[in-house]
Amino acid sequence: IFKFIYVCPITLLFIIIIFFTPFTLSCNIKKNNNLEQNSIDINKEKNATEEKNTDTIANETLSKISDNNDDSNNNSDTNSTTNVGITADTTIQEYKNFDQKQILLEFGKILETSSLDAILKYIEENYKISSPETLSIMLEELEKTQKKYKENYMWSLFEENKQEILLDTFQSEEDFTFENIDKIKDINLKGEIEKIFRSGYKFVNLEGAYYPIIDFEKYKKYSPYLTKEYNEYLNIKATESNKIYSRDAGLMVSWDELAQRMINSQNYLVNYQEKNPPEANFRRNEIARLFVGYFSAYLYGQNNTPTRDYYTNKVYEDVIKSYKKTMFYYPDIKAVIILKDYYSVLEKNNFILSDKILNSIINYVERLYKEYDIDPNILFE
16 A cells, blocks of 8 residues: 655656556545545536435436437337347347336435445346446446445455455465355454455455455446446456456566557547546546556556566567557557557667656657546546
């Protein structure tokens, strides 16, 4: 767990992007009123009171989906199935017989409790009768709530000797599964771990300690009932949660795999560009964070997996081959055009990564922000 001292925006930004994984956990838990407020953050209706009630929550949320749901109710099955992600059989269309506003009204009441158990139970009971848009809203709010609780669970696991027990019990992440929780002899700790698993998390070992992260693979059970956009989002997030790309200052994937993750995330950003305020672009911001991390690591590497030999500063051959492959297969992608410019500079210097070139990497990252209209502040959220 690291705590940073603000020096200057570019220096701090560069350190965060390059040296830390997307799962680096902050030592500063923001104990402000935002943690106690409802996780839905959408504009108030003109006649809304200062205190939101469940009707307001439902009405505001429904504004996101009303047009699509009206079309689904009025048009043919052929038109309505175009929003479905993976399958499009008649059972998927069951939602047309149910009042989506009422589903969201009840969901709003559940959200007010901020109970993960209640949210998960409600989604499980209603996902088959929810439209793709309604289900997308509920899953996004679930993820926001999970993000809020993640740090609370993390800090709890650092109390007393809980980490020592977990490390003694589970020698690897592969062994630390829900099916193996009976190995935990401490009854209270076992109950706590079971609750975390059932709340949609899994565990990763970072620098000699176990941390909970959201298990996006579990979300995929809802794929047939979701939009194409949400399925692409889940695929990117699940790929990362299944195998995080960086930990303990080292890459956990090959250079080619890192490049592919970069391409997949940029495709999402390009295909689903939003012009709404940042607070309305939760999923886009989540993917943008991964995209910037993938791109930065691809150019710079990690402390324990550098792109060059530390003694000679010569860029490794496998890195050069990966760059060439990416430029060959994706020549017109804006991120790859930036990579080409970086590659050209390296080539002219006989692939010696000098201090001057090394220090210039932040400039390529800043170009990435501008090309994809990414707000650097999202990295601090």
